[in-house]
Amino acid sequence: MLSNFVHRLLFVKEFEIGEGSTEIIGTRQMVVPLQFMLSMQQADPDKFYQYMHSSIQTYFSRVQLELGEETYKRMEEVFDVFGLGKLRVVDFDKANFKALVEVHNPPICIESGGGHVCSITTGVLAGMFSQLLGKEVHAVVNKCTARGAQNCEFIIK
Numbered sequence: 001m002l003s004n005f006v007h008r009l010l011f012v013k014e015f016e017i018g019e020g021s022t023e024i025i026g027t028r029q030m031v032v033p034l035q036f037m038l039s040m041q042q043a044d045p046d047k048f049y050q051y052m053h054s055s056i057q058t059y060f061s062r063v064q065l066e067l068g069e070e071t072y073k074r075m076e077e078v079f080d081v082f083g084l085g086k087l088r089v090v091d092f093d094k095a096n097f098k099a100l101v102e103v104h105n106p107p108i109c110i111e112s113g114g115g116h117v118c119s120i121t122t123g124v125l126a127g128m129f130s131q132l133l134g135k136e137v138h139a140v141v142n143k144c145t146a147r148g149a150q151n152c153e154f155i156i157k
């Protein structure tokens, strides 16, 4: 099943595959195995966090996502499209620049075997929320499936 988000991107020609190139919203992509991402993350977790933070923030600025009724749905769709797990925004306190989110079925944490985890997901969440709030915020792991929790939980502030 192709998500609605991908359908919309295809419709406005912001998702193109062909001639040896895959592009989403003007940025070339490569689909790589999860294990490759894991080894990259383990090599330098802080660098990975910073990279995901800034690239997703740029990406969100290009899709011109603004706070509104559809916001959570768009964020969930981005998680779907990039294979990051099933996102659920539990609480979003815009006035105080704070949020609590859950990720169900997180690929990175499930595959990591309990090592240093979630640099990718925390970076993506920090980038998304920083762009939405117009203020630099960071994401930290509150609970993680790699440490026995049922879902991963993140605090953004």
Ligand SMILES: [Zn+2]
Residues within 6 Å of the ligand: 106, 109, 117, 118, 141, 143, 144, 145, 146, 152, 153
């Ligand atoms: Zn986790």
